[in-house]
Amino acid sequence: MKIGIVGAGMVGSSAGFALAIAGYANEIVFVDKNEALAVAQAEDISHAVPFMSATRVRAGGYADLAGAGIVVLSAGVGQRPGESRLELLGRNTAVIRSIVSEILAVVPDPILLVAANPVDIITHITASISGLPPHRVIGSGTILDTARFRSLLARHMEISPQSIPAFVIGEHGDSEVLAWSGAVAGSADLVSFAAQLGKPVTEEVRKAIDHDVRNAAYKIIEGKGATYYGIGAGIARIVRAITRDEGSVLSVSIQTAHVAGVDNVTLSLPRVVGARGVTADLLPDLDHEEFEALKRSARMLKDLSNSLGL
Numbered sequence: 001m002k003i004g005i006v007g008a009g010m011v012g013s014s015a016g017f018a019l020a021i022a023g024y025a026n027e028i029v030f031v032d033k034n035e036a037l038a039v040a041q042a043e044d045i046s047h048a049v050p051f052m053s054a055t056r057v058r059a060g061g062y063a064d065l066a067g068a069g070i071v072v073l074s075a076g077v078g079q080r081p082g083e084s085r086l087e088l089l090g091r092n093t094a095v096i097r098s099i100v101s102e103i104l105a106v107v108p109d110p111i112l113l114v115a116a117n118p119v120d121i122i123t124h125i126t127a128s129i130s131g132l133p134p135h136r137v138i139g140s141g142t143i144l145d146t147a148r149f150r151s152l153l154a155r156h157m158e159i160s161p162q163s164i165p166a167f168v169i170g171e172h173g174d175s176e177v178l179a180w181s182g183a184v185a186g187s188a189d190l191v192s193f194a195a196q197l198g199k200p201v202t203e204e205v206r207k208a209i210d211h212d213v214r215n216a217a218y219k220i221i222e223g224k225g226a227t228y229y230g231i232g233a234g235i236a237r238i239v240r241a242i243t244r245d246e247g248s249v250l251s252v253s254i255q256t257a258h259v260a261g262v263d264n265v266t267l268s269l270p271r272v273v274g275a276r277g278v279t280a281d282l283l284p285d286l287d288h289e290e291f292e293a294l295k296r297s298a299r300m301l302k303d304l305s306n307s308l309g310l
């Protein structure tokens with residue numbers, strides 16, 4: 001499948017690199033308002049390809065997206081140190097509005113994969129202005145937070161993160177919810193599996209992991225200005241689920257008719273992802289506290305989209 005990436009900065013190029021070396025796409029086309037950057041990224045990534053795959057990587061204009069099955073939206077500004085994702089809203093809304101119509105003029109029925117922040121609201125806007133069905137406008141949502149959660153749990157339990165189906169749901173941002181109650185490790189619930197391994201999930205461990213997941217982006221941005229490898233791989237993982245029609249359960253953000261008592265809100269849940277986009281939503285087991293936190297996250301996103309007249 002041909003994949004378009006609009007926004008060839010750190011996130012777009014990391015996604016392109018991950019896709020190219022994994023061979024998840026036949027062709028990748030970068031589009032950026034900074035054409036020289038798009039050309040340079042495409043050239044650099046194409047030099048990695050002979051070691052790993054056969055993906056064709058190039059830069060182009062919007063017309064070169066014709067025939068793309070998926071277009072990644074990674075254009076826009078990122079957070080400065082200390083800035084929240086929500087503070088990017090005004091700047092990135094304008095960018096996304098200008099891009100979506102350009103894409104649809106050449107690719108009328110794509111799956112749009114949104115990474116620009118604040119990703120839930122930008123996904124909501126993209127679904128509204130594109131007129132595409134919501135299951136074809138997929139925000140990367142909490143796929144990255146879920147990876148952070150699984151990697152910290154893996155480090156604590158000294159097992160592979162691949163053996164820990166655990167999810168972060170709600171907003172990709174400060175109000176996100178770590179779904180501890182539904183988390184699994186190996187073939188048992190997480191808490192009992194961790195105890196069997198002699199690595200109990202104490203209240204102290206739980207608080208530290210919650211803090212580190214929720215604050216990971218702030219810490220990395222403080223240290224190196226931006227985050228990009230994690231989300232780049234996350235985008236590639238979503239693309240793989242679509243191009244291979246996997247039916248994988250991934251935590252992604254789409255416009256949802258009803259969740260946690262809130263109508264028409266865009267947030268992340270574990271969802272089945274395949275060739276048609278998202279085909280089912282799932283709600284992990286949540287205790288009372290987690291469900292209340294999900295309600296608060298959904299309400300906050302809904303109030304914000306209402307305030308924008310969406």
Ligand SMILES: NC(=O)C1=CN([C@@H]2O[C@H](COP(=O)(O)OP(=O)(O)OC[C@H]3O[C@@H](n4cnc5c(N)ncnc54)[C@H](O)[C@@H]3O)[C@@H](O)[C@H]2O)C=CC1
Binds near residue numbers: 088172227
């Ligand atoms: N969803 C997630 O988990 C994550 C999302 N992000 C978000 O991804 C976005 C991109 O971040 P970076 O790649 O680090 O930023 P960056 O500044 O490195 O790249 C952004 C690119 O967008 C391009 N651009 C801006 N306006 C454009 C337009 N109208 N048309 C075409 N291209 C345009 C710029 O020229 C630039 O190359 C930010 O909003 C950031 O917050 C970043 C990390 C994780």
Ligand SMILES: CC(=O)C(=O)O
Binds near residue numbers: 085117144217227
């Ligand atoms: C920047 C961002 O959204 C993240 O790394 O989670």
